Amino acid sequence: MAGLTGDVDSSAPVGVCEIMKAMVLGIGAVGSVTAGILANSNEYDKVVLADIDFEKAKKAEKKISNDKVTAKKVDASDVDGMVLAFEGIDLVMNGVIPRFNYKIMDACVQAKANYADMAWDVALDDTPAGEVIQKPPVWHSLKKDAAFKEAGLAGMIGLGCDPGLSNIFARMAADRMDKVKEILVRDGDNGYVEGYDFAPLWSPETLIEEVLMPATYYAEGAYRKLPPFSGKEKFSFPDPVGDLNIYNVDHEEQETLPTFIGEVLGKGCDYCDFKIALGDEYVDAIKMLxxxxxxxxxxxxxxxVKVAPRDVVAAVLPDPSTIGDKAKGDCAIGSAVKGEKDGKDVGYFIWTQLNHEDTYKRYGHSATAYSVGVPLAIAGILFAQGKITQKGVFPPEMLDPEPFVEMLPKFGMNCFEKKL
Amino acid sequence: MAGLTGDVDSSAPVGVCEIMKAMVLGIGAVGSVTAGILANSNEYDKVVLADIDFEKAKKAEKKISNDKVTAKKVDASDVDGMVLAFEGIDLVMNGVIPRFNYKIMDACVQAKANYADMAWDVALDDTPAGEVIQKPPVWHSLKKDAAFKEAGLAGMIGLGCDPGLSNIFARMAADRMDKVKEILVRDGDNGYVEGYDFAPLWSPETLIEEVLMPATYYAEGAYRKLPPFSGKEKFSFPDPVGDLNIYNVDHEEQETLPTFIGEVLGKGCDYCDFKIALGDEYVDAIKMLxxxxxxxxxxxxxxxVKVAPRDVVAAVLPDPSTIGDKAKGDCAIGSAVKGEKDGKDVGYFIWTQLNHEDTYKRYGHSATAYSVGVPLAIAGILFAQGKITQKGVFPPEMLDPEPFVEMLPKFGMNCFEKKL
Structure with missing residues (x-):
């Protein structure tokens, strides 16, 4: 096991234009992290904090308290409004819920702004369990590839922690192999919140939705669906996370890694899945719901009155944005990749891990939001440094992993690895 | 085991006045059953179907289609309005939710109308588990005893199936003993609704509330509270109900039987509790909720929007009034009483049982509503026949059990017993 603790000198920005302007659209838990980092970076001269809730953007502006930032009201459902708002912006970092991704991407193309997001809507496919998926939801983003290329723009998708770092870790491992056999993405968290029986640290709506949907996996040359709660097994996450029960869950990584590492990079990929640790009480509760x-x-x-039951469930649970300071425990997210090198079987598990309490104390953000917002910000910094030169729409495994991973320690994040 | 199949001749009413007028207030699932029986009895000349929802009352009027019935809009929260509406009514049968009982009772006293209900609000006490209850919720009804006596009126409380028949069965057993040691009320139902994973046959709000509250029981000379889901054990209900897991639950019977059978009737009572069968999936679901x-x-x-989570749970579940025709299985409700007779230990389990499918086919009501509405109607008939002469407010164990039980078969209900 070795920690990559290298640092980078980001004092000499090599911007793609003289004045670098970013907009963080959606100043929620993740957007606040990304905005704070960009506003304190040497690479950006202006950071626009955009939200449909102008007061929220103003509050974040005050909190960051830096003359680079300005608040702006932007409605992510209004393409024409966004085209105007994006004028002169080099990079739009999308921090809103994935439902708006495609409108934001369209506005970016029209406004000639580069684009990055941290998730997409995996619920856009309703292939039943047991069947082959015709077009995984990522296709809704990838079909804009030609338009981005034509406009000379980068469209970076899924650049958070997972997806994001997990894809980059898979790429790191794949780079050391002649042939990749399987990629297993693993997300474990033993976090808990004192005083609460049941307090998800991530959006309860998303948790409920992701976990109850059939889960995408890749096998026998096709993207396929498994029933919810499939594939339960004990996984030994690195200490202090420890052994946790994991389950197949619908997520972004397994929609792109087999195609991009397997076909585009030509490494092959026989099997890919994503499993997340779920405590028994979460499984029972979500099944019951x-x-x-x-x-x-x-x-x-x-x-x-008209109300969605899922919104009521979310409303009775503690708001994840208000309990970050009370969370204890640790999380680890990584990719276990097996393949061949020089005719021999090789395997690596490459991961990042964070302590909830420590992260909140040091950065004032929950580990969950922080670990997503940091990679998105790093993508922004590398882009401004001219280290991301690809055009078109592409997932994180298409980035050069090295500069990305080297920058993690600057923001208190890490990358560990062990042989499998 | 012996079925009491005697019938009674109710063709010659011995009314307490020349023209007998009843009002059924609240034409819900139970009220409809009671109203239908009274309207088709020889004992009543007029039956007023009263509901805050006049259309509902009109619909019931059309369905019963009998010149004795008339629909009326009555608001059970408006005492003055009820006093006017109750004028000339001999007996008000309360079919609304228990929250309104006390206002209806007050209006009855003012309007000189006799009163009967089928439940009271056991949630009115918040004694924590492990402690002694100072005043069980039934006190809210019993404290009106003097006013009813002074007005020369009967106030019959808890006269449904359970409470109601269960209290009467306990009294039947107690009548055969010199001394009562324990009274255990047992409610079991193996009913299910095809096509639903989770479909309570009784109000989901009431089920959730009753089951999650500390449960009243009586021991060592005091009414006490147990934690929710206490006392799990397997109980062998008569065939075809069979073995079911039962739990202590808050209910009406155990609030009156120790006082009325034990002290008022002088039989003594060392212990009393109520347990209901709950399927594992209900227990898990309700605990989780x-x-x-x-x-x-x-x-x-x-x-x-403002909404109560419990109302949302009720709204996502099938409406019990719409699934009565789909329910299958059987229910049994009885009292197991142990005591002494002539120096020897004796014990009886006396119960009633119904088949869901058969009850719906024969009577067009769910077994759950039917088994509650029939005893309430029988009380009305016996009252009109002059067979209930007590004044004041009293629970079902203060009625003479014999004429009551004899009338059950007339309405397709039964009373079985076995020695313990």
Missing amino acids: GKLGLDSPEKINVKG | GKLGLDSPEKINVKG
Whole structure:
């Protein structure tokens, strides 16, 4: 096991233009992290904090308290409005919920702004369990590749922690192999919040949705679906995370790694899946919510008011943005890649890990938001430094992993690895 | 085991006045059953179907289609309005939710109308588990005893199936003993609804509330509270109900039987509890709802609308009034009483049982509603026949069990017993 602790000198920006301007669109938990880093970087001269809730953007502006930042009201559902708002912006960093990605991407193409996001809507596919997926949801982003290329723009998708770092770790391992056999992405968190029986540290709506959907995996040359809660097994995450039960869950990584590492980079990939650790109490609760129909995002009539049951579940749970300071425990996210090098079987598990309490104390953000916002910010910095030169729409495994991983320690993040 | 199949001749009513007028207030699932029976009895000349929802009352009027019935809009929260509406009514049968009982009772006293209900609000006490209850919720009804006596009126409380028949069965057993040691009320139902994973046959709000509250029991001379889900054990209900897991649950019977059979009737009672059968999936679901806070009746803000989580749970579940025709299986409700007779230990389990499918086919009501509405109607008939002469407020164990039980078969219900 070796920690990569190298640092980079980012004092001499090599911008793609003289004055670098970024917009962080959506100043939620993740957007705040990214905006804070960019505003304190040497690479950006202006950082626009954009949100549909102008007061929220103003609050973030005050908190960052830096003459590079300005708040702006931007509606991510209004393409024409965004085209105007993006004028003169070099890079739009999308921090809103994935539903708006495609409109934001369209506006970027029209406004000639580069683009980065940290997730996409994996729920856009409804292939039932047991069947082959015709077009994984990432296709909605990838089909804009030609337009981005034509406009000479980069469209960086899925650049958070997972997806994001997990893809980059898979690429690091693949780079050391002649042939890749399997890529297993693993996300484990033993975090808990004192005083709460049940307190997800990530959006409860997303957790419920992701976990109850059939899960994408890749095998026998095709993207396929497994039933929810498939593939339960114990996985030994690095200390202090430890042994946790993991399950197949729908996520972004397994929609791109087999195609991009396997075909585009030509390494091959026989199998790929994503599994996340879920405590027994979460599994029981989410199964029950699904059974009762309380997971539904469709509004129903309840004594004269219209409300979506899933929103009610989210409303009774503590708001993840308010409990980051109370979370304890550790999380680890990594990719276990097996393949061949010089005719021999080789394998690596490459991961990052964070302590919840420590992260909050040091950075004032939850580890969950921080670990997503940092890679997005690093992408922004590398882009401004001219180290990301690709055009078109591409996932994180298409980036050069080295400068990316080298910059993690600057923001208190790390990259570990062990042989498998 | 012996079925009491005697019938009664109710063709010659011995009314307490020349023209007998009943009002059924609240034409829900139970009220409809009671109203239908009274309207087709020889004992009543007029039956007023009263509901805050006049259309609902009109619909029931059309369905019963009998010149004795008339629909009326009555608001159970408006005492003055009820006093006017109750004028000339001999007996008000309360079919609304228990929250309104005390206002209805007050209006009855003012309007000189006799009163009967089928439940009271056991949630009115918040004694924590492990402690002695100072005043069980039934006190809210019993404290009106003097006013009812002074007005020369009967106030019959808890006269459904359980409470109601269960209290009467306990009294039947107690009547055969010199001394009562314990009274155990047992409610078992193996019913299910095809096509639903989770479909309570009784109000989901009530089920959730009753089961998550500390449960009243009586021991060592005092009414006490146990934690929710206490006392799990397997109980052998009569065939075809069979073995089911039962739990202590808050209910009405154990609030009155020790006092009325034990002290008022002088039989003594060392121990009394109520246990209901709960399927593992109900226990898991209800525990989870409680853990998540989805059992709360308090309104919360959900994306701009105010809604009580418990109402949302009820709204996602099938409406019990719409699934009565789909229910299969059987239910049994009885009292197991142990004591002494002539110096020897004796014990009886006396119960009633119904088949869901058969009850719906024969009567067009769910077994759950039917088994509650029939005893309430029998109380009305016996009252009109002059067979209930007590004044004041009293629970079902203060009625003479014999005429009551004899009338059950007339309405397709039964009473079985076995020695313990």
